[in-house]
Amino acid sequence: MTGILWLELIVGIIVSFTLLGVFIWGVKQGQFDDGKKMMNGLLNDSTEDLQDAVKNEEKVKAIKEKKAKEKKELDK
Amino acid sequence: MSLVKCTHCHLEFDESVMIKEPENPELNFCCNGCQGVYHLLKDDGLDNFYDKVGKNTLSPPVAVGVDSSNFDMESFKSRYIKTTNEGFSRVDLIIEGIHCAACIWLNEKVLAQTDGIVEASINFTNNKAKIVWDEDIIKLSEIIDKIRSIGYNAYPYDRSESEKKATKNKRDYFLRMSVAIFASMNIMMIGVAKYTGFFTGMEDDMLRLIHMAEFIFATPVVFYSGWIFFRGAYYGLKNKILNMDFLVSSGATLIYIYSLYVLFGGDGHSYFDSAAMIITFVLVGKYLEVIGKKGAVDTMDKIKSTIPLEATLIVDGGKKVVPLDKIEVGDIIEVKNGEKASVDGELVTGETSFDESSISGESLPVSKKVGDKIFSGTINLNQVIRYKAVKNYANSTLNSIVELLEDSLNSKPKIEDVTNELSKYFSVIILSLALATFFGWYFYDGSFEKALIIAISVIIIACPCALALATPIASLIGVSWLSREGLLFKEAKFIETFAKVDTIVLDKTGTVTKGKLEVINCEMVSDDSDALNILYSLADSSTHPISKAVKKYLEINFENLQHVELENIEQIHSKGLKATYNNKTILGGNSELLEEYQITIEKEYTSTIYHFAIEDTLIASFELADTIKEDAIKTIEYLKSQNIEIVMCSGDNENIVAKVASQVGIDNFKAKMTPIEKADYINKLKAEGKIVVMAGDGVNDALALSRASIAISMGTGADISIAVSDVVILNDSLSGLEKSVYISKRTFKFIKQNLAISLVYNVLTVPIAMAGYVIPLVAALSMSLSSLLVVGNSIRINNKKYEGK
Numbered sequence: 001m002t003g004i005l006w007l008e009l010i011v012g013i014i015v016s017f018t019l020l021g022v023f024i025w026g027v028k029q030g031q032f033d034d035g036k037k038m039m040n041g042l043l044n045d046s047t048e049d050l051q052d053a054v055k056n057e058e059k060v061k062a063i064k065e066k067k068a069k070e071k072k073e074l075d076k
Numbered sequence: 077m078s079l080v081k082c083t084h085c086h087l088e089f090d091e092s093v094m095i096k097e098p099e100n101p102e103l104n105f106c107c108n109g110c111q112g113v114y115h116l117l118k119d120d121g122l123d124n125f126y127d128k129v130g131k132n133t134l135s136p137p138v139a140v141g142v143d144s145s146n147f148d149m150e151s152f153k154s155r156y157i158k159t160t161n162e163g164f165s166r167v168d169l170i171i172e173g174i175h176c177a178a179c180i181w182l183n184e185k186v187l188a189q190t191d192g193i194v195e196a197s198i199n200f201t202n203n204k205a206k207i208v209w210d211e212d213i214i215k216l217s218e219i220i221d222k223i224r225s226i227g228y229n230a231y232p233y234d235r236s237e238s239e240k241k242a243t244k245n246k247r248d249y250f251l252r253m254s255v256a257i258f259a260s261m262n263i264m265m266i267g268v269a270k271y272t273g274f275f276t277g278m279e280d281d282m283l284r285l286i287h288m289a290e291f292i293f294a295t296p297v298v299f300y301s302g303w304i305f306f307r308g309a310y311y312g313l314k315n316k317i318l319n320m321d322f323l324v325s326s327g328a329t330l331i332y333i334y335s336l337y338v339l340f341g342g343d344g345h346s347y348f349d350s351a352a353m354i355i356t357f358v359l360v361g362k363y364l365e366v367i368g369k370k371g372a373v374d375t376m377d378k379i380k381s382t383i384p385l386e387a388t389l390i391v392d393g394g395k396k397v398v399p400l401d402k403i404e405v406g407d408i409i410e411v412k413n414g415e416k417a418s419v420d421g422e423l424v425t426g427e428t429s430f431d432e433s434s435i436s437g438e439s440l441p442v443s444k445k446v447g448d449k450i451f452s453g454t455i456n457l458n459q460v461i462r463y464k465a466v467k468n469y470a471n472s473t474l475n476s477i478v479e480l481l482e483d484s485l486n487s488k489p490k491i492e493d494v495t496n497e498l499s500k501y502f503s504v505i506i507l508s509l510a511l512a513t514f515f516g517w518y519f520y521d522g523s524f525e526k527a528l529i530i531a532i533s534v535i536i537i538a539c540p541c542a543l544a545l546a547t548p549i550a551s552l553i554g555v556s557w558l559s560r561e562g563l564l565f566k567e568a569k570f571i572e573t574f575a576k577v578d579t580i581v582l583d584k585t586g587t588v589t590k591g592k593l594e595v596i597n598c599e600m601v602s603d604d605s606d607a608l609n610i611l612y613s614l615a616d617s618s619t620h621p622i623s624k625a626v627k628k629y630l631e632i633n634f635e636n637l638q639h640v641e642l643e644n645i646e647q648i649h650s651k652g653l654k655a656t657y658n659n660k661t662i663l664g665g666n667s668e669l670l671e672e673y674q675i676t677i678e679k680e681y682t683s684t685i686y687h688f689a690i691e692d693t694l695i696a697s698f699e700l701a702d703t704i705k706e707d708a709i710k711t712i713e714y715l716k717s718q719n720i721e722i723v724m725c726s727g728d729n730e731n732i733v734a735k736v737a738s739q740v741g742i743d744n745f746k747a748k749m750t751p752i753e754k755a756d757y758i759n760k761l762k763a764e765g766k767i768v769v770m771a772g773d774g775v776n777d778a779l780a781l782s783r784a785s786i787a788i789s790m791g792t793g794a795d796i797s798i799a800v801s802d803v804v805i806l807n808d809s810l811s812g813l814e815k816s817v818y819i820s821k822r823t824f825k826f827i828k829q830n831l832a833i834s835l836v837y838n839v840l841t842v843p844i845a846m847a848g849y850v851i852p853l854v855a856a857l858s859m860s861l862s863s864l865l866v867v868g869n870s871i872r873i874n875n876k877k878y879e880g881k
Contacts, residue, residue, distance in 0.1 A: 002279075002281045002282060002285060005282070005285055006285060009285060009288070009289050013289070013292055016258075016262065020255065020258055023254065023258075024251060024254075024255075027247060027250060027251050027254065028247070028251075030247070032247075032250065033199070033243065033246075033247065034199045034200050034201050035201055036177075036200035036201045037177070037180060037198075037199065037200035037201070040176075040177035040180075040200065052185070052188070056188045060194050060195070063192070063194055063210055063213070064162060064194070067162060067163050067164070067210065068162075071163060
């Protein structure tokens with residue numbers, strides 16, 4: 001009985017510390033700097049917003065590629 | 077007449093003044109700005125913004141005086157725009173007009189949809205935005221115009237080193253606090269099993285397992301989260317000071333080491349939970365302080381973003397744009413309509429009006445003629461003028477205020493709260509008692525181990541949980557009560573200071589008075605409806621505060637007013653308006669204007685006056701004044717009954733201030749005070765040992781507010797004064813002061829009771845521990861019991877409702 005509890009304790013601690021590690025990574029990335037926005041994020045997340053985010057990423061990627069290409073040509 | 081909501085900003089107005097669209101009768105707009113933004117959002121498919129806004133209200137968009145092309149100037153670029161590694165441009169902006177999450181959503185969405193913008197992220201907490209864009213595709217001025225087009229405004233700010241440091245510090249504390257809370261919550265859950273086991277009985281193996289789990293969770297709390305206290309204790313000892321950090325860290329370490337000894341074979345009971353809890357409680361309090369410091373940095377950035385960047389000098393007949401620090405005494409500076417004066421000076425050409433509300437707090441424009449003084453930071457409202465600099469930028473009013481403000485925000489004195497004061501003595505006494513117990517038992521019994529265990533049990537039983545909870549729990553209940561009454565306390569600790577207040581300094585305009593001109597007397601020679609319609613149209617054609625007040629008076633007192641088509645509307649500087657209607661001359665303005673057109677005014681007026689005449693016949697005269705708030709007299713009476721000294725400070729002249737003071741029953745008042753004089757006065761009061769609350773609303777009050785023990789601003793006050801205040805009265809009523817005093821005093825009474833409970837508890841239990849009679853069950857129960865008593869007592873704060881005096 002105690003043996004299983006020891007195993008559970010070890011697994012539980014590994015899982016919870018892994019989650020804590022992910023959280024610490026998020027904090028270090030600055031994802032929790034804006035408390036208010038984080039709490040209100042749920043209100044504004046919709047499928048449409050996600051699609052827009054993807055479109056925006058594509059747009060930014062295109063601008064970045066273009067800029068990199070121009071820089072390359074300029075270096076030549 | 078019924079009130080309807082504006083479709084865009086959701087503010088309520090009388091239906092008769094709303095803008096309607098025949099094709100969309102369900103739409104109501106309070107102004108052209110709201111109408112424009114609504115259609116723009118609808119055309120761009122962003123009208124689901126209104127679903128997200130919900131019941132929140134927005135500010136109607138206002139026309140911004142400064143041309144956005146300034147943002148493309150070289151001097152601006154070199155100061156604010158950085159280049160990223162990828163070759164894009166980056167600027168940091170402060171967005172004005174953000175009210176809710178939907179505003180952030182809208183701004184980010186609009187910017188993301190704009191071609192050439194690579195990144196746009198806005199921080200909701202401080203309204204700061206980071207924008208990255210491709211200069212080849214879009215200019216910054218176009219980005220700013222885009223933000224303005226949807227009803228917001230943006231100012232650049234210099235992302236200072238202090239901001240980066242404050243952000244890093246806040247993140248570090250947040251991380252340490254999160255780890256402490258996470259681990260403590262787990263320890264608490266394990267604790268339920270442990271303490272239940274005391275009643276039901278538990279095998280030794282099981283207890284060891286529980287102790288091991290507590291050890292694993294408590295270790296990061298003590299050494300990672302608690303590192304701040306070890307560091308603080310080290311610096312304290314280095315300077316020969318026994319500070320709070322030393323007591324927290326030594327207490328937690330002793331308990332931790334003892335528990336470790338128990339875990340690895342020693343006799344007794346482990347207290348990893350107590351070690352973790354002490355650190356977590358105190359750390360949460362420290363984190364709140366760090367947030368306050370970050371807030372001060374954000375406020376300073378907001379203030380600095382309103383300073384003009386450069387000035388136009390007149391050199392050899394030509395114009396030259398120079399940065400402010402290059403302006404020398406004697407230089408001639410040109411200021412266009414809508415621009416701010418950059419340094420103090422004297423008017424040499426032109427005639428205009430200046431908005432001096434940032435200096436005097438008065439909203440009425442001040443007319444300026446050649447030879448008059450111009451103050452830096454004030455806004456030119458009419459024609460282009462030229463003035464001679466009499467001071468350089470470093471010595472000018474604006475810079476002095478900004479520097480002083482920065483100074484006082486960074487070094488806001490911490491008022492020692494009663495718990496902090498007590499806990500210093502408390503901890504020293506407990507540590508001494510533990511030490512005495514150790515030596516006592518050691519010499520009496522001879523067993524080192526027994527002496528150590530009993531000494532540590534003294535520290536454990538005197539766990540400062542109840543003491544640590546005494547203030548926060550009561551303050552939390554007090555703050556939530558205050559917020560239900562529309563009083564926003566930015567930090568719970570202000571309740572205690574508020575309860576001890578002995579002097580309240582009030583600003584006049586906007587605080588004691590409504591801050592708006594109102595018609596107090598009207599003499600009508602004729603009430604012909606045609607004449608009324610002409611008067612209404614003339615008053616509506618100007619945005620001057622006097623015209624607005626007359627228009628409002630007419631709307632309230634007369635029905636069926638209609639607009640007529642006036643021609644040749646002309647603003648006559650500092651005097652009023654002139655127009656023509658059916659070839660007749662229409663005049664609206666002061667006595668001087670009418671006398672210029674040979675209309676004699678016989679009566680002498682002491683207050684602001686607005687006459688209306690058609691051709692050479694006087695039709696109506698309106699006397700206007702700023703009226704006192706309805707609840708002012710009652711509030712002042714209440715505050716006096718609480719033995720609080722009340723002083724009214726104003727930038728206005730002596731006669732007006734004296735009149736208002738006598739109306740509301742204030743005996744002590746100061747007139748013609750500049751922002752710096754107000755701040756000095758607050759300092760003087762504080763030097764006399766007084767706890768000073770300052771209530772104000774204007775930009776001119778910001779400095780004095782930052783100096784006060786507690787700063788209160790009105791919800792509709794200037795952004796800067798709200799930013800520097802500790803308390804915001806959301807509904808602008810002065811009775812908020814009365815409620816704040818009442819609720820704070822009641823809450824403080826409970827804080828004192830809580831402290832007494834926790835001290836009595838310690839007086840009773842510590843001797844038992846010193847005598848060596850504490851068994852683990854007693855320790856566990858008594859620790860929870862003292863905390864429960866404190867929480868239960870605090871809940872009683874709400875029992876007695878506030879019903880006014």
